[in-house]
Amino acid sequence: MSDQHNMRLSLKIWRQANSLSKGQMVDYELDGVSPDVSFLEMMDQLNDKLIKEGKDPVAFDHDCREGICGMCGVVINGQAHGPEKETTTCQLHMRKFKNGDTIVIEPFRAKPFPVLKDLMVNRSAFDEIIKAGGFITVSTGQAPDAHTLLVPKGDAELSMDAAQCIGCGACVASCKNASAMLFTSAKISHLGLLPQGQAEAKTRVLSMVEKMDELGFGNCTNEAECEANCPKNISISNIARMNRQYLCSAATHPTM
């Protein structure tokens, strides 16, 4: 693409030195942005400029830049991961914006996701939820031949739909209650739809939900913002499945 298509943008970015300090929105102008670059490449361009001007570059999380690691994620013009459906921040391209646009860039905000610096947040709460039961207890070497367990194709596909969650946190950032129910239910569905996951199905849902609540995530009030902003199109039907499993498990599990 030739330079004549390059854009000039006004950026309003959340700057915060560390988790203890107070943050604020800061305005930047950036010229010469090619429509072919990704959103993060635009941020690289801004940082390059800031460094050369002797200013502090904007900190943001990112790693694979292919939309699969789940490390990146900012709120762009009020939407987690920006305007393109089923797309992570790193895979959003600047051709989705116009010359002269003002773009507001903020971190994923939620009480359980404290800001570390600028647009970087601490999402270790998600690890804590997985630690509470997002696994199948099998040790290396215990597994029988893979074909001893048949999984109907439909179940395998549904399980895979849920397993695609990349743990980015966009669901939490999009929810007015900062609920982690889409994330938690995706893991519960992924494992709970497979025969391998049955032995621990009841304890899993109970302990993961309990942990989620304990960490300060809110509850689901069916706004479906999480699904709308999920880069992997995880369906809120997983939340329904989790709630059903939770009820059944709480009612029948002997320890509860």
Next chain:
Amino acid sequence: MTIKKLDGKVPGGSIQDSWNNHRFKLKLVNPANKRKYRVIVVGTGLAGASAAASLSELGYNVDVFCIQDSARRAHSIAAQGGINAAKNYTNDGDSIWRLFYDTVKGGDFRAREANVYRLAQVSVNIIDQCVAQGVPFARDYGGYLSNRSFGGAQVSRTFYARGQTGQQLLLGAYSALMKEAAHGKVKLHTRSEMVNLVMVNGKARGIIVRDVVTGEFSKHVADAVILATGGYGNVFYLSTNAKASNASSIWRAYKKGAFFGNPCYTQIHPTCIPVHGDNQSKLTLMSESLRNDGRVWVPSKVGDKRPPNEVTEAERDYYLERIYPSFGNLVPRDVASRNAKFQADQKKGVGPSGMAVYLDFRDAIKRDGLNVVKEKYGNLFDMYERITAENPYQVPMRIYPASHYTMGGLWVDYNLMSNLEGLFVLGEANFSDHGANRLGASALMQGLADGYFVIPYTIGGYFADYKPDGLKTDHPEFEKALHESSERFQRLLKIQGKRTVDDFHKALGKIMWDDVGMSRNAKGLQHALKEIPAIREEFWRDVRIPGSGSEVNVELEKAGRLADFLELGELMALDALERPESCGGHFREESQTKDNEAMRDDEKFCHVAAWEWQGEGTKPIRNVEELKFEHVKLAQRSYK
């Protein structure tokens, strides 16, 4: 200075029994004693996470370190295509022996036979383990696992989970790791970067870590250190690796005496989305499973710039099918990459830059229908469209090779231990099983083989002859290593020059791509050996790093890693220069057949080059490990 002949410690006897016999001979650590040992694992990709989880299950205490905010984000997650295993579920003639044979041949006879055989053997257990963990592999209607064929293989032995196999396998290993963390046997240290290795009395006993949020350094002691930090493809700046993927852990170990095996063996992946411009930060790979159904072509006429759909059948050159009739579009990666470059060099490349070839699905859609193609590759097509704004269902994809994987890495013996006692190296970080070229769907296999099924045994063999001695981090060697690291970061911060870290990285990347890339020659390599030290010198004089060392400072992190790449790049060029043969991904223009195929020199170079650091400004020593091929006959590869 003397050249050492290295011993890979391959067990004797028949290759089929060698791993079983070896496992039996390895001494055991009594279950009650295992809890007295502590192991450090650096990296949480497939190799690191599977090793850490498995060692914890055995009863060892494990400290795990990763630079990302969660262990689930390591770059194994980006592998799309699949994982090989010799299950022969498709009844098409696969076997452990065939997987072994294909891998040795695919690696162009530069891997250790016994390691590769073991890899093929344990491949079947990996699938079992992953299924038990809940990895949602693709299934047929009967509920059985589905398989597909993959680059370089004529059997269908690849297991997959849509186009996200790496993600699902990593989430499996991560869940095993979190299960152990829940039991308190694994301690996770996230956003933590290893910046030094600590050697005490000739043994690897710990690491120095920098917390990338606070900038604080910390000392960690253990009875063994496992590095599973992946490859060094980012030396090219543009690569398919994640932005934070780096060589610093293995490079720190190299500078403490660990040998670096075959640094010049790098893999350039044939099917990546072409470069769009100067601000490109990374390259995106399209799974080579696409080559099962896509046909690679360029216009026959030089400089034909018409839209692809206007180029008639007769005017297209399906060059892979033409040159390699029996493998066609499924030739190994190195062959496919070099041929694409050859077409671009002939000015037959397509797209705005001319640095691309077509990968066309028109015939597959005609043959199987749109829905079949969509089901197989839907997410890859979507990804392509998202990046390029072109619809590959309607116009052919444009692809070009990019740096993707590094076969070289720290030298390890059969037990996956480096020449430094107590330092083990797993996965892409070691040099072992892929020789000079890795076959598709084999990286996931090797990472998990090393972590789930090799290290749990071999580390026990090491510990059986080693007694925990209660070493603490107040030992002077820890203090020295910490001081060394903090000094280095302070030195970087003090430079306050004019050029950014990325600026230098791009300069290094250009030299590496031009001179130490897909195709190499003595003149180019000598040029690189002159240029790289010059860039390095300028870097240490003129790099600009804003901010301080006691806060989040991404530029400082990047600078630390680039400083290592600036040294490693030079070693890669040196290794490439001193291996004047062609083999696998290492193509020396001086050594090719009249059909432009790689030509090995088995007389002189049937060995591993294991480089030994000699200090700043001194040429490292090139030690060798001779390779013997007793089961797969040495032959020039042919995919015709």
